[in-house]
Amino acid sequence: MQQELENLCRRCGSCCYEKFILDGGLVLITDVPCRHLNLDDNKCNIYENRMEGNERCLSIKAAKEAGILPADCPYVAGDPEYKPAIFLKDHPEYYEMLREELDELYFNDA
Numbered sequence: 001m002q003q004e005l006e007n008l009c010r011r012c013g014s015c016c017y018e019k020f021i022l023d024g025g026l027v028l029i030t031d032v033p034c035r036h037l038n039l040d041d042n043k044c045n046i047y048e049n050r051m052e053g054n055e056r057c058l059s060i061k062a063a064k065e066a067g068i069l070p071a072d073c074p075y076v077a078g079d080p081e082y083k084p085a086i087f088l089k090d091h092p093e094y095y096e097m098l099r100e101e102l103d104e105l106y107f108n109d110a
């Protein structure tokens with residue numbers, strides 16, 4: 001059953017990029033990958049222990065509830081109740097608005 005559920009995933013990796021949640025709950029998927037994501041094959045380098053290795057990693061059920069999956073993800077595609085996450089790169093208006101916060105969150109190594 002668990003395997004059947006996991007087989008739905010097409011390994012696009014979209015849900016393994018850092019997110020930014022706007023007031024109102026809309027989730028923006030940034031182009032900053034989780035440090036555990038293998039960018040060559042979009043697989044998780046710590047899959048078996050991902051919940052321990054990344055405290056922000058979510059199960060599929062929790063990911064659906066949190067709205068972090070994009071519209072074309074097979075776990076939510078076609079669900080009229082689901083409000084999908086959107087990609088920041090497709091929305092430059094949000095990118096400009098959030099640039100400072102994103103830089104602070106993800107690119108400030110100081």
Ligand code: SF4
Nearest residue numbers: 009010012013015073
């Ligand atoms: S967005 Fe959906 S299909 Fe893509 S990696 Fe995540 S769970 Fe799998």
Ligand code: SF4
Nearest residue numbers: 016034037044054057
């Ligand atoms: S730890 Fe979670 S978010 Fe990070 S790559 Fe693995 S499955 Fe994706």
